[in-house]
Amino acid sequence: MANPLEHCAACVELLGEYIDGSLPPERAEALEAHLSLCPPCITFVRTYKATRALCRHKLAREMPAELKISLQVFLAKNVPGYRTPGDGDGEKN
Amino acid sequence: MADTPTRTAPAEQRAEEQPGHVPDVELVRDAQGGDAGAFAELVGRHQRQLYRLALRMTGSEADAQEVLQEAFLNAYQKLPNFRGEAQFSSWLYRIAANSALMRLRRKRRAPDALTDQPLELQGPRFSAEGSLEPAPLSDWSQRADEKMMDRELGKAIDQAVAGLPEDYRTVFLLKDVDGLSNEEIADALDLTVPAVKSRLHRARLALREKLGEFFGE
Numbered sequence: 001m002a003n004p005l006e007h008c009a010a011c012v013e014l015l016g017e018y019i020d021g022s023l024p025p026e027r028a029e030a031l032e033a034h035l036s037l038c039p040p041c042i043t044f045v046r047t048y049k050a051t052r053a054l055c056r057h058k059l060a061r062e063m064p065a066e067l068k069i070s071l072q073v074f075l076a077k078n079v080p081g082y083r084t085p086g087d088g089d090g091e092k093n
Numbered sequence: 094m095a096d097t098p099t100r101t102a103p104a105e106q107r108a109e110e111q112p113g114h115v116p117d118v119e120l121v122r123d124a125q126g127g128d129a130g131a132f133a134e135l136v137g138r139h140q141r142q143l144y145r146l147a148l149r150m151t152g153s154e155a156d157a158q159e160v161l162q163e164a165f166l167n168a169y170q171k172l173p174n175f176r177g178e179a180q181f182s183s184w185l186y187r188i189a190a191n192s193a194l195m196r197l198r199r200k201r202r203a204p205d206a207l208t209d210q211p212l213e214l215q216g217p218r219f220s221a222e223g224s225l226e227p228a229p230l231s232d233w234s235q236r237a238d239e240k241m242m243d244r245e246l247g248k249a250i251d252q253a254v255a256g257l258p259e260d261y262r263t264v265f266l267l268k269d270v271d272g273l274s275n276e277e278i279a280d281a282l283d284l285t286v287p288a289v290k291s292r293l294h295r296a297r298l299a300l301r302e303k304l305g306e307f308f309g310e
Contacts, residue, residue: 007223
C-alpha cells in the first residue's frame with residue numbers, strides 16, 4: 001500500500017486525472033490510501049463524479065436529422081459525384 | 094474503495110475497433126483518388142463529432158450548421174494536401190475549429206476567441222493544513238440520481254455552465270458531455286494536453302461548487 005497523500009488539497013488536485021484513469025498507478029494508490037482515511041474526500045469525489053453525470057445528462061446533444069439532410073444536400077451540390085451513404089453505418093458516436 | 098476511475102463502457106466502443114471496419118486512412122486514399130463515395134463515408138463517420146465541436150464552440154445551432162458545411166467542403170478541397178501525418182479526424186477537427194473561430198471573430202470583432210482569461214474560478218477551499226474547509230456536509234450524489242429530470246436542477250446546470258469562462262466551458266462540454274478525448278480537444282483547440290486537463294479539472298471543480306449550492310451543501 002502506498003503512503004497516503006497527506007493533504008486533501010493534493011487529493012483534489014489529482015482528482016481529474018484519477019477519475020479519467022490517466023493518473024500514474026503509484027499516485028492513484030496514494031490517492032486511494034488518502035480516501036480510505038478521509039470521509040470528506042470520499043464525499044468530494046462522489047459529488048465531483050455526480051457533477052459530470054448530471055451535466056452530461058442535461059446537456060448531451062445529438063445531431064438533428066434535418067441538419068444531416070441539409071449537410072448531404074449541400075455536399076451533393078458542391079462536391080462532384082457526391083452521393084449519400086447509408087446513414088449510421090460505421091458512424092462515430 | 095467505493096470510487097474507482099471511470100473506464101470506457103463497452104457500449105461506447107469505437108467503430109474503428111469493430112470487425113470489418115475500413116480505416117479512415119484507406120477511405121482517405123480512395124477519396125484522394127477521386128472516389129466521392131469514400132469521401133461521403135468519411136462525412137457520415139465524422140459528422141456527429143464535428144457537429145458537437147461546432148455547436149460547443151459557436152453556441153448556436155445555425156452557426157454549427159454553417160461551420161459543418163464549410164468544414165467538410167474545405168476538407169474536400171484540401172484533401173489532396175493531406176499527407177496522413179496526423180489522424181484524419183484530428184485534421185478535420187482542426188479545419189472545423191478554425192472555421193468556428195473565424196465565425197466567432199467576425200461576430201465579436203475580437204482578435205482571439207480562445208485565450209487565457211484571468212478569471213477566478215470558484216473551487217473548494219482548504220485550511221492552512223490542506224484539509225477541505227468546510228468539509229462537504231452532505232453526499233448529494235445520491236440525490237442527484239433522483240433529481241435527473243428536475244427542472245430547477247436543469248436550470249441550475251445551465252446557469253453554472255454558462256457562468257464558466259468560454260475556453261473552460263468548451264473544453265468541459267467537449268470532454269465530459271460529448272466524449273472527445275483530451276488529444277482530440279487539444280488538436281482542435283490548439284492547446285496542449287496538460288492545458289486541456291487543467292481547464293477540464295478547474296471547470297469541474299467550479300461546477301461542483303455551483304451544484305453543491307443548489308443541493309444545499
